[in-house]
Amino acid sequence: MRALSPEAIRLDSKCERFEQDGAAGTVRVQLADGSMHEGRALIGADGVHSAVRRQLFGDGAASYSGCMAWRGVIPVEKLPAHLVRPVGTNWVGPGRHVIHYPLRGGKLMNFVGIVETQRWMAESWTQRGTHEECHADFEGWHDDVHSLIAYIDVPYRWALMARPPLPHWTQGRVALLGDACHPTLPFLAQGAVMAIEDGFVLGRALAEVEGVPQALQRYEAARIGRTSEIVRKSTENGRRFHNPALADAEGAAAYVDREWSRERIAERYEWLFRYRVDEVDL
Ligand SMILES: Cc1cc2nc3c(=O)[nH]c(=O)nc-3n(C[C@H](O)[C@H](O)[C@H](O)COP(=O)(O)OP(=O)(O)OC[C@H]3O[C@@H](n4cnc5c(N)ncnc54)[C@H](O)[C@@H]3O)c2cc1C
CATH class of the missing domain: 3.30.9.30 (D-Amino Acid Oxidase; Chain A, domain 2)
Structure with missing residues (x-):
């Protein structure tokens, strides 16, 4: 990315707040050092304690x-x-x-x-x-x-x-990505995977859809169902891994035979691993 534009990546830059100007089609970000930076879109990929999410939805701490x-x-x-x-x-x-x-x-x-x-x-x-x-x-x-x-x-x-799941994570020219919008328990090992998938689909939406706000809406629509399901099923997997039936050898053997049978594993994981970021409808 730096080969294309040397200024493209700035490290040690903490985003404090942003403002959108719908008429001008811009977003301005204020960094902790007080400097302001303007662009056509803001993607808050700033993790579970996201400052961008806090300003968008004001939903407090995780x-x-x-x-x-x-x-x-x-x-x-x-x-x-x-x-x-x-x-x-x-x-x-x-x-x-x-x-x-x-x-x-x-x-x-x-x-x-x-x-x-x-x-x-x-x-x-x-x-x-x-x-x-x-x-x-x-x-x-x-x-x-x-x-x-x-x-x-x-x-x-x-x-x-x-955090409770969000029904939306886009407003105008600002959208969230990764843990900022769908933090999850790591019991399907999909948190970072979802962030990478988000990035790919977002890239496609910006390239294929006319207009930044429209592209961000299409990105959200393409991703929100899958990511909500992963968050829900990760919590469910925690109950499976931590089940009281595992307390004694006999109960544990029966429980493991049932829950880790070939069919049950296929039910839990096939849909996850068959997903195609390059084919999902936008
Ligand atoms: C115990 C554990 C095990 C896990 N195991 C797996 C696994 O096996 N597989 C998997 O896919 N995932 C796993 N995960 C989840 C994974 O680590 C996260 O889902 C992933 O790191 C999220 O990526 P992200 O880029 O959205 O956020 P982050 O990795 O949190 O990155 C956010 C970045 O934003 C920066 N930032 C924060 N605030 C600001 C600000 N105001 N301005 C500018 N920058 C800011 C941060 O410094 C950070 O660099 C696990 C997580 C845990 C805790």
Whole structure:
């Protein structure tokens, strides 16, 4: 992008507010340093605490979802050989679950451990935790889970934030994208995927539809059904992963046989992975 226009990307630029001028067909953005910048459209891709969303809809701060995540990476050479596999692995149990998968060409293992808890301190939504706290949150879980925790470089605690779905995310020449408009619990692993899909469809709409406000409306219309469904089904998957039926071995075996049968998995994931950003109707 910088090859096309050296000024196209400005880092360390915090958007404070914007104003639209319908007659002139422009949007002006004020940055934290007081400077004003004008363009034909504003896309608020500024995450779950979006300032653009706040100005558009005034719907206050995101709230704590009741789940926190332990996150960390592990150099794979530290792990027992049987844990170093090129697949994602999901451990499920009452009120919590763990997922781990290789990163960076298999050099690192990513660890995410989700815990339902109200113990979260609201003022900080991400902070460093300790290995002891993380082990304690998975007390009684399989030794493999504890091996992973033991070798995490730095265990971080993340509060998972939630917001009710928006019925619209476009006004005139301003639209939202990604977590700014449809933050989700990460239980279908689709938050970043949705942001990338939004970007592709938005690009198509701006290229194919006459007029910026019309293009933004068509982008929203093309995306809102799918993203709302993903947010809803992610929450539903949390109930599945954390189900009380998983508390004892017998109940767990029957529950896993049913919920992770080939048919049930196809029902849950086929529609997700068959979506085509380049074919969706605008
Ligand atoms: C524990 C956990 C596990 C996850 N696992 C997955 C997964 O497996 N797969 C997946 O697809 N997704 C996953 N996600 C979700 C994914 O991380 C998010 O959905 C994704 O990062 C959203 O991208 P975004 O660009 O919309 O927002 P962000 O990544 O939050 O980026 C927003 C950017 O805007 C900037 N910004 C904020 N305010 C302003 C402002 N006022 N002015 C200018 N810039 C601003 C921020 O600095 C940031 O750079 C997970 C999330 C969590 C918490």
